Amino acid sequence: DTAVSQTPKYLVTQMGNDKSIKCEQNLGHDTMYWYKQDSKKFLKIMFSYNNKELIINETVPNRFSPKSPDKAHLNLHINSLELGDSAVYFCASSQDLREYQETQYFGPGTRLLVL
Amino acid sequence: GQNIDQPTEMTATEGAIVQINCTYQTSGFNGLFWYQQHAGEAPTFLSYNVLDGLEEKGRFSSFLSRSKGYSYLLLKELQMKDSASYLCAAMDSNYQLIWGAGTKLIIKP
Numbered sequence: 001d002t003a004v005s006q007t008p009k010y011l012v013t014q015m016g017n018d019k020s021i022k023c024e025q026n027l028g029h030d031t032m033y034w035y036k037q038d039s040k041k042f043l044k045i046m047f048s049y050n051n052k053e054l055i056i057n058e059t060v061p062n063r064f065s066p067k068s069p070d071k072a073h074l075n076l077h078i079n080s081l082e083l084g085d086s087a088v089y090f091c092a093s094s095q096d097l098r099e100y101q102e103t104q105y106f107g108p109g110t111r112l113l114v115l
Numbered sequence: 116g117q118n119i120d121q122p123t124e125m126t127a128t129e130g131a132i133v134q135i136n137c138t139y140q141t142s143g144f145n146g147l148f149w150y151q152q153h154a155g156e157a158p159t160f161l162s163y164n165v166l167d168g169l170e171e172k173g174r175f176s177s178f179l180s181r182s183k184g185y186s187y188l189l190l191k192e193l194q195m196k197d198s199a200s201y202l203c204a205a206m207d208s209n210y211q212l213i214w215g216a217g218t219k220l221i222i223k224p
Contacts, residue, residue: 043214090157106157
């Protein structure tokens with residue numbers, strides 16, 4: 001059984017469109033994250049949610065909005081897509097953000113290409 | 116600022132030993148993680164160090180020196196399947212992971 005799943009795996013779209021990426025975890029974890037991995041392979045934290053509360057919001061454009069209907073889901077909605085948004089987006093989860101020894105488990109990634 | 120440095124690429128021979136170094140600068144410190152990422156796949160957890168010293172886990176070991184802001188990942192008896200990127204990440208005082216760009220390890224027969 002997949003622990004952290006994301007859909008879609010690949011997303012090709014035009015500039016200016018609005019798109020969503022879905023993430024679900026069945027580990028019973030309290031915290032979920034969204035990361036962006038660019039062509040240089042840096043993993044950059046975008047958001048994290050702990051028990052449906054946004055607790056880290058990095059300086060990402062407000063075109064990006066996380067939505068968490070329940071603690072097992074953290075979706076990422078992107079408005080007015082730009083060429084620079086092309087990257088791999090990873091969802092991850094951990095038991096508790098403040099338990100420092102907690103491992104983060106990653107989803108398979110969503111490869112977004114904006115044309 | 117916060118920063119993680121690790122070599123971009125390393126090459127090693129099957130059956131040999133390789134050490135991947137990582138230096139970090141963070142605001143506060145709550146531990147150092149190593150992840151493995153095969154091409155086109157998600158990162159997977161390898162090790163966690165929060166105290167100084169060596170943690171051994173099978174063929175992989177990880178070392179931490181907090182006073183030097185330094186860690187290394189040691190891979191023994193290299194296998195072809197170990198070809199991957201190895202990501203170093205330090206957790207800061209806000210429990211946020213600061214990631215390095217990864218070291219691409221190429222294993223040759």
